[in-house]
Amino acid sequence: xxxxxxxxxxxxxxxxxxxxxxxxxxxxxxxxxxxxxxxxxxxxxxxxxxxxxxxxxxxxxxxxxxxxxxxxxxxxxxxxxxxxxxxxxxxxxxxxxxxxxxxxxxxxxxxxxxxxxxxxxxxxxxxxxxxxxxxxxxxxxxxxxxxxxxxxxxxxxxxxxxxxxxxxxxxxxxxxxxxxxxxxxxxxxxxxxxxxxxxxxxxxxxxxxxxxxxxxxxxxxxxxxxxxxxxxxxxxxxxxxxxxxxxxxxxxxxxxxxxxxxxxxxxxxxxxxxxxxxxxxxxxxxxxxxxxxxxxxxxxxxxxxxxxxxxxxxxxxxxxxxxxxxxxxxxxxxxxxxxxxxxxxxxxxxxxxxxxxxxxxxxxxxxxxxxxxxxxxxxxxxxxxxxxxxxxxxxxxxxxxxxxxxxxxxxxxxx
Amino acid sequence: xxxxxxxxxxxxxxxxxxxxxxxxxxxxxxxxxxxxxxxxxxxxxxxxxxxxxxxxxxxxxxxxxxxxxxxxxxxxxxxxxxxxxxxxxxxxxxxxxxxxxxxxxxxxxxxxxxxxxxxxxxxxxxxxxxxxxxxxxxxxxxxxxxxxxxxxxxxxxxxxxxxxxxxxxxxxxxxxxxxxxxxxxxxxxxxxxxxxxxxxxxxxxxxxxxxxxxxxxxxxxxxxxxxxxxxxxxxxxxxxxxxxxxxxxxxxxxxxxxxxxxxxxxxxxxxxxxxxxxxxxxxxxxxxxxxxxxxxxxxxxxxxxxxxxxxxxxxxxxxxxxxxxxxxxxxxxxxxxxxxxxxxxxxxxxxxxxxxxxxxxxxxxxxxxxxxxxxxxxxxxxxxxxxxxxxxxxxxxxxxxxxxxxxxxxxxxxx
Numbered sequence: 001x002x003x004x005x006x007x008x009x010x011x012x013x014x015x016x017x018x019x020x021x022x023x024x025x026x027x028x029x030x031x032x033x034x035x036x037x038x039x040x041x042x043x044x045x046x047x048x049x050x051x052x053x054x055x056x057x058x059x060x061x062x063x064x065x066x067x068x069x070x071x072x073x074x075x076x077x078x079x080x081x082x083x084x085x086x087x088x089x090x091x092x093x094x095x096x097x098x099x100x101x102x103x104x105x106x107x108x109x110x111x112x113x114x115x116x117x118x119x120x121x122x123x124x125x126x127x128x129x130x131x132x133x134x135x136x137x138x139x140x141x142x143x144x145x146x147x148x149x150x151x152x153x154x155x156x157x158x159x160x161x162x163x164x165x166x167x168x169x170x171x172x173x174x175x176x177x178x179x180x181x182x183x184x185x186x187x188x189x190x191x192x193x194x195x196x197x198x199x200x201x202x203x204x205x206x207x208x209x210x211x212x213x214x215x216x217x218x219x220x221x222x223x224x225x226x227x228x229x230x231x232x233x234x235x236x237x238x239x240x241x242x243x244x245x246x247x248x249x250x251x252x253x254x255x256x257x258x259x260x261x262x263x264x265x266x267x268x269x270x271x272x273x274x275x276x277x278x279x280x281x282x283x284x285x286x287x288x289x290x291x292x293x294x295x296x297x298x299x300x301x302x303x304x305x306x307x308x309x310x311x312x313x314x315x316x317x318x319x320x321x322x323x324x325x326x327x328x329x330x331x332x333x334x335x336x337x338x339x340x341x342x343x344x345x346x347x348x349x350x351x352x353x354x355x356x357x358x359x360x361x362x363x364x365x366x367x368x369x370x371x372x373x374x375x376x377x378x379x380x381x382x383x384x385x386x387x388x389x390x391x392x393x394x395x396x397x398x399x400x401x402x403x404x405x406x407x408x409x410x411x412x413x414x415x
Numbered sequence: 416x417x418x419x420x421x422x423x424x425x426x427x428x429x430x431x432x433x434x435x436x437x438x439x440x441x442x443x444x445x446x447x448x449x450x451x452x453x454x455x456x457x458x459x460x461x462x463x464x465x466x467x468x469x470x471x472x473x474x475x476x477x478x479x480x481x482x483x484x485x486x487x488x489x490x491x492x493x494x495x496x497x498x499x500x501x502x503x504x505x506x507x508x509x510x511x512x513x514x515x516x517x518x519x520x521x522x523x524x525x526x527x528x529x530x531x532x533x534x535x536x537x538x539x540x541x542x543x544x545x546x547x548x549x550x551x552x553x554x555x556x557x558x559x560x561x562x563x564x565x566x567x568x569x570x571x572x573x574x575x576x577x578x579x580x581x582x583x584x585x586x587x588x589x590x591x592x593x594x595x596x597x598x599x600x601x602x603x604x605x606x607x608x609x610x611x612x613x614x615x616x617x618x619x620x621x622x623x624x625x626x627x628x629x630x631x632x633x634x635x636x637x638x639x640x641x642x643x644x645x646x647x648x649x650x651x652x653x654x655x656x657x658x659x660x661x662x663x664x665x666x667x668x669x670x671x672x673x674x675x676x677x678x679x680x681x682x683x684x685x686x687x688x689x690x691x692x693x694x695x696x697x698x699x700x701x702x703x704x705x706x707x708x709x710x711x712x713x714x715x716x717x718x719x720x721x722x723x724x725x726x727x728x729x730x731x732x733x734x735x736x737x738x739x740x741x742x743x744x745x746x747x748x749x750x751x752x753x754x755x756x757x758x759x760x761x762x763x764x765x766x767x768x769x770x771x772x773x774x775x776x777x778x779x780x781x782x783x784x785x786x787x788x789x790x791x792x793x794x795x796x797x798x799x800x801x802x803x804x805x806x807x808x809x810x811x812x813x814x815x816x817x818x819x820x821x822x823x824x825x826x827x828x829x830x
Contacts, residue, residue, distance in 0.1 A: 122537075123579050128662060149660050154603045155594055159662035160575040160669070164538050164753050165627055174628050176750035179570055179699060188569045190699045212580055212671065213589050213830060239750070245564050247543060247574035248663025254575070255750040256627065284594060284605045335591035335654070335670040336830075338579050415628060415751070 003090045004097035005107075007037025012394050012403025015090055016271070018083050019262035019404075020068055020227070023113040030116065032063035032071060035262060036090050038110045043086070045106035051089060051096065055081050067120045068263065072207040072226045073341045079207070079226065080267055115261035117168045118229070119205055119342040124163040124257070125332060126201075126233060126346045129156055129323035131277065133351040136363045141241075153281060156323035156331045158348075161233075162254035166344065169260050169407040173234075175385060175414040176255035180238040188242060192414035195237035195368075196383040200301050200359035200391055202318050203231035203346035204325050205263055212338045218289050218330035222266060224339070225325055230260040230393045230407045231346045237362055237382065259344070260393070260407040268402050272296045272395040274319050283327070286334050293324040297404075299350060299393050301359070306386035308376040314364060316352040318393070385413045418505045419512035420522075422452025427809050427818025430505055431686070433498045434677035434819075435483055435642070438528040445531065447478035447486060450677060451505050453525045458501070460521035466504060466511065470497050482535045483678065487622040487641045488756045494622070494641065495682055530676030532583050533644070534620055534757040539581060539672070540747060541616075541648060541761045542573040544738035546692065548766040551778045556656075568696060571738035571746045573763075576648075577669035581759065584675050584822040588649075590800060590829040591670035595653040603657060607829035610652035610783075611798040615716050615774035615806055617733050618646035618761035619740050620678055627753045633704050633745035637681060639754070640740055645675040645808045645822045646761045652777055652797070674759070675808070675822040683817050687711045687810040689734050698742070701749050708739040712819075714765060714808050716774070721801035723791040729779060731767040733808070800828045 003015040013019065013035045023033045023040055031044045043063035052058050057078035062070040072079060089096040096102060128134055131148075134157075138147030151157065167173070175196055181188040207226040210216065216224055233253060240252030273292035282288075297318035302310040328345055349359040358364045361382050365372055368381035383389065388410040394403030418430040428434070428450045438448045438455055446459045458478035467473050472493035477485040487494060504511040511517060543549055546563075549572075553562030566572065582588070590611055596603040622641040625631065631639055648668060655667030688707035697703075712733035717725040743760055764774040773779045776797050780787055783796035798804065803825040809818030 123577060125665075151596075151603075151657055151660070154596075155658055157658070157662055157665075159665055160577050162538060162575050162752060164755050164758075167627065171627075174751060178750045181566075181569075187696070188566075188699065190701060212582065212586075236750070242566055243570055243572070244661070245566070246659070246663070247572055248661070250572075250574055251746070251750045251752065254752040281602070284603065286605060331666070335593045335651070335666045336589060337577060337666065337669040340579050343579075 002092045003036055004092050004094065005036045005039050005090060010401065011037050012401070012405050013037055014401055015087060016400050017264060017268050017402035018087050019264045019268070021118045021262045022067060022116045024116055025108055026112050030066050032065055032068055034086055040108045040110055040113045042106040042108070045102065046089070049102050052082060052085060055085060058082060067342070068118050069120050069342045072119070075207060076223055083265060083267065115168055118261060118263050121163045121166055121342050121344045122340040123343045124161040124166060124346070125158050126161045126348060127156055127158040127323065127328050128348040129321050129328065130348055130350050130359070131322040132320065132353055133349040133359060133363070136351060136358065140367060153279070154283065156328045158328065158332065159248045161257065163344070165254050166257045166259060169258055169409070171258060172410040172412050173256040174412045176236055177414055178236060178239040178251050179242060181242045193236035193238055194382070196411060197235045197237050197361045198383065198389045199233035199235055199349040200299060200314070201231040201233050201346045201349060202228055202297065202393065203259065203344050204228050206339050206343045207341060209340055210333065210338045213336040214338065215333045215336060216329055218286065218326050221326040221329040224329065225266050227263040227265040228269065229263055230391050230404045232258045232389065232391055232407050232409065233346060233349070234258065258407050258409050260404045262405055264402065264404055269295050269395065271400060272397055276324055277320065277322055279322065286330055287327045289324065289326050293326050294319045294321060295395070296397070297393050297395055299391070302390040303374065303380065304388040304390065305374060305376060305378055308374060308378070310390065311374050313372060314356055314358055316350055316357040316359060318350060320352060321347060321350065383411055385411055387411055417507045418451055419507050419509065420451045420454050420505060425816065426452050427816070427820050428452055429816055430502060431815050432679060432683050432817035433502050434679045434683070436533045436677045437482060437531045439531055440523055441527050445481050447480055447483055449501055455523045455525055455528045457521040457523070460517065461504070464517050467497060467500060470500060473497060482757070483533050484535050484757045487534070490622060491638055498680060498682060530583055533676060533678050536578045536581055536757050536759045537755040538758045539576040539578040539761070540573050541576045541763060542571055542738065542743050543763040544571055544736050544743065545763055545765050545774070546737040547735065547768055548764040548774060548778070551766060551773065555782060568694070569698065571743045573743065573747065574663045576672065578759070580669050581672045581674060584673055584824070586673060587825040587827050588671040589827045591651055592829055593651060593654040593666050594657060596657045608651035608653055609797070611826060612650045612652050612776045613798065613804045614648035614650055614764040615714060615729070615731070616646040616648050616761045616764060617643055617712065617808065618674065618759050619643050621754050621758045622756060624755055625748065625753045628751040629753065630748045630751060631744055633701065633741050636741040636744040639744065640681050642678040642680040643684065644678055645806050645819045647673045647804065647806055647822050647824065648761060648764070649673065673822050673824050675819045677820055679817065679819055684710050684810065686815060687812055691739055692735065692737055694737065701745055702742045704739065704741050708741050709734045709736060710810070711812070712808050712810055714806070717805040718789065718795065719803040719805065720789060720791060720793055723789060725805065726789050728787060729771055729773055731765055731772040731774060733765060735767060736762060736765065798826055800826055802826050
């Protein structure tokens with residue numbers, strides 16, 4: 001497939017992607033859009049021009065909105081044909097390729113738009129589904145010989161996060177303050193965190209409401225998953241270790257979480273499906289699945305100090321996840337918990353088997369014991385003021401590449 | 416003060432209360448309303464009739480809505496005078512008392528309305544602020560000699576809950592299913608919970624948005640607290656004990672939480688302020704407060720079996736809470752976590768010092784070791800199918816009484 005819009009072969013936004021986002025166009029108006037190469041395309045204008053007239057179920061211009069919620073709520077029966085129609089419109093010799101007036105009105109350079117949160121997120125849950133990450137944390141804080149807790153291989157462990165503080169890439173935030181208890185003190189102290197960390201995660205966004213009491217059977221879960229984004233679950237480790245017993249992480253997490261702007265659909269990811277790690281012991285029936293439910297998504301973490309260049313500090317892959325999205329969503333609803341359109345479900349930190357594939361500074365530097373050397377000669381145990389963290393994610397196979405772009409945030413000094 | 420609407424001296428909805436709620440009127444339309452005695456009053460109609468014309472800042476009929484969010488977002492500078500105006504309108508010889516046409520249009524019997532969720536709740540946090548409850552749980556599951564964890568007296572411990580599954584009183588729900596691990600099994604099993612429980616809590620609702628990075632100083636917190644409701648944090652103890660390490664309660668809680676329909680304002684509660692338990696050790700500066708920040712709210716729990724009468728199974732008081740709302744909100748935002756209008760913050764289970772004042776079956780029956788005898792001869796370790804739980808809350812002093820009504824839910828058999 002070839003588009004009439006030229007792009008580099010290493011672009012995340014190839015003709016095979018067709019992601020969805022929300023943009024502020026030229027500081028003027030907000031609209032739902034897609035992207036190819038470095039062009040952002042206003043979907044509300046394509047709708048007005050009649051390009052979606054043959055999509056059944058797309059009876060209103062839902063793209064003329066501040067969020068994608070109304071669009072994705074239409075379900076895959078509408079969103080899939082819409083995405084395929086956009087793809088067709090962007091190929092060479094399409095009707096749109098010859099419609100210069102619409103191209104002039106609806107196509108913008110990426111530099112001319114500001115990306116916004118793509119969906120309103122009513123609820124956010126964070127899972128803990130990487131075996132390697134859970135093993136690292138268990139080894140570090142409990143017992144290396146019994147790193148995994150007894151429930152871990154039976155339950156896709158998760159907890160509720162705070163949706164209000166989820167922000168879009170390029171939103172910077174101030175180092176959070178809070179209560180910590182230094183090892184050498186018998187009392188807690190108050191001040192800016194000294195152990196600010198990122199967590200490399202992926203997250204999926206759901207497209208439907210269910211009623212209280214309703215469960216989504218594991219074979220039906222993919223119909224409810226619209227697509228995925230990169231997720232950075234920013235964490236303050238010193239606040240976390242003091243607060244988290246017995247009810248879990250709270251202020252150590254809810255000061256900021258950040259996502260990449262483009263939702264890549266499950267259908268775009270379909271070509272990159274792969275097998276999952278074998279689950280042993282066998283899981284309960286409601287968590288059993290068939291087929292390839294993992295995805296080969298390459299992941300990178302870069303740290304850029306204030307006056308320096310990007311340092312690649314870790315590389316891993318989403319395909320290593322022990323628990324998959326289908327299992328996460330089936331588990332989340334097995335008790336009748338209702339889901340809402342736009343809900344975000346994050347994977348938990350994604351770590352590989354070696355330090356250069358770990359998904360957090362906590363693991364990469366092993367609690368600061370092995371500081372990381374940057375290419376400007378600096379060292380890092382955790383994240384310092386004015387550091388930027390950039391997470392990247394993409395899929396590549398048989399010369400086909402699609403990607404998520406990145407999520408980047410810079411840490412500002414504490415207020 | 417005397418109203419032209421007669422009510423019993425033991426009514427929760429005296430002229431001193433003037434709570435706010437949202438009702439479906441005669442299965443016909445939804446509106447914001449208040450209540451006095453057994454009359455529900457449509458505030459949108461009072462607005463239309465010009466009764467709020469002299470309230471500055473109330474420029475639109477925000478009562479004509481499915482939620483109170485837009486009203487409470489106006490802030491106390493508007494909501495307090497509005498409440499006082501309603502109170503004045505309901506006194507004897509008021510202008511309204513002589514306006515039979517408006518009374519006919521706007522006043523309804525409580526039997527003719529269905530109460531709905533009073534606010535859209537963007538985020539929900541559950542605290543763990545009763546010393547007696549935390550001590551009971553610590554004694555039961557850890558060490559009676561060291562029941563409290565080291566952080567408990569320094570931090571108002573809390574965790575994020577699921578806002579999607581918060582329902583209004585009289586919403587019944589099915590016994591949740593899930594994964595548990597019986598003590599005599601080496602594998603988890605799947606099925607309906609065998610240890611369904613309630614938690615008696617109070618919750619407050621906030622009236623403002625803050626920006627990410629902003630904190631609310633403890634002395635400013637009350638301006639952000641619109642009012643309170645009764646909260647039942649339904650819990651499945653067998654699911655909880657298997658899932659909760661290390662990230663806290665999840666499916667054991669998110670199948671249902673229920674609230675009472677009427678938000679009682681902090682201003683109505685003002686007359687019932689009382690001192691707090693002394694906090695020792697001294698808390699960090701950002702948690703220090705002055706004045707009476709606890710409230711003398713009497714609390715009762717009733718259990719009604721399917722074919723039986725109400726059994727009073729516990730009585731306690733909100734005034735025993737170790738951590739107060741001001742501290743909870745100051746703590747929640749000290750790291751810059753942003754709050755949203757309608758957010759709900761629950762107290763955690765409220766327990767007194769003796770079994771007949773405990774706030775959960777887990778404590779009342781001490782994990783089922785001391786079953787509760789009901790007046791029909793039945794016994795209960797936990798909650799059985801078709802049992803109803805009724806939580807009541809009210810304040811009484813110097814012949815003045817205001818209350819919250821109740822929150823009642825019946826447990827239906829598992830689906």
